[in-house]
Amino acid sequence: MSLYIVRGLPGAGKSTFAREFAKKLGCIHIEPDMFCHQDGAYVYTEDRYRQAMALAMRLLYQIGNNGLRPDVVFADVCPTIADINAVESAYCERAAKIYTLEIDLETAIRRNQHGVSEKDLRAMAASFQDIPRQEILDTMDELIYEPIDQ
Numbered sequence: 001m002s003l004y005i006v007r008g009l010p011g012a013g014k015s016t017f018a019r020e021f022a023k024k025l026g027c028i029h030i031e032p033d034m035f036c037h038q039d040g041a042y043v044y045t046e047d048r049y050r051q052a053m054a055l056a057m058r059l060l061y062q063i064g065n066n067g068l069r070p071d072v073v074f075a076d077v078c079p080t081i082a083d084i085n086a087v088e089s090a091y092c093e094r095a096a097k098i099y100t101l102e103i104d105l106e107t108a109i110r111r112n113q114h115g116v117s118e119k120d121l122r123a124m125a126a127s128f129q130d131i132p133r134q135e136i137l138d139t140m141d142e143l144i145y146e147p148i149d150q
Contacts, residue, residue, distance in 0.1 A: 008101030011111030
């Protein structure tokens with residue numbers, strides 16, 4: 001059982017990367033964004049995001065405790081070490097492999113497709129912590145990623 005966490009600011013390409021990475025590895029892909037759609041459109045509010053995160057964490061917990069223990073790619077902002085720890089403990093006892101998609105705040109603001117307020121983006125960026133055991137991936141405007149060896 002392996003858990004891969006893909007983190008980064010909104011607009012970094014987490015969903016795109018996580019979807020392709022999960023497909024490549026044959027993993028289950030989970031992210032709170034999956035629960036932020038309403039009538040076919042992505043709708044962001046702080047409350048909706050909190051609810052979406054709770055649903056994603058519950059799903060992660062259920063998958064991790066169903067006895068089958070499949071590999072999972074989890075994509076979210078996860079700005080702090082506490083956020084990473086919460087995701088890990090919901091799924092498994094051992095440390096996850098963490099990929100951080102690096103993007104600067106101004107690019108995140110420019111790429112913002114989900115209607116996250118600039119205030120919230122700035123707060124996320126301000127709370128973003130370095131995680132010692134992570135692989136940093138540069139995010140290009142074209143969202144091109146080199147193949148990753150696990």
